[in-house]
Amino acid sequence: xxxxxxxxxxxxxxxxxxxxxxxxxxxxxxxxxxxxxxxxxxxxxxxxxxxxxxxxxxxxxxxxxxxxxx
Numbered sequence: 042x043x044x045x046x047x048x049x050x051x052x053x054x055x056x057x058x059x060x061x062x063x064x065x066x067x068x069x070x071x072x073x074x075x076x077x078x079x080x081x082x083x084x085x086x087x088x089x090x091x092x093x094x095x096x097x098x099x100x101x102x103x104x105x106x107x108x109x110x111x
Contacts, residue, residue, distance in 0.1 A: 046059040047061075049066075051067070052068060052072075053076070
C-alpha cells in the first residue's frame with residue numbers, strides 16, 4: 042500500500058507537519074486539539090435584539106403623520 046503525503050505548515054502555530062495528500066487538514070495535531078475546545082459557528086446563538094430596517098418605516102410614518110397634522 043502506498044501513501045502519499047505532503048509537507049504542510051500549520052496555520053495555527055506555523056510548525057511543519059505531514060498530511061495525507063487527499064486530506065484537507067490545515068492545522069497540526071496540537072492545534073486541532075486546542076481548537077476542538079471552541080464552539081462551532083453553528084452551535085453559537087445570536088443574542089439580543091435583531092437589528093433591521095423595521096424601525097425606519099415607523100419613524101418615517103410618524104414624521105409623515107406629524108406633517109399632515111399641520
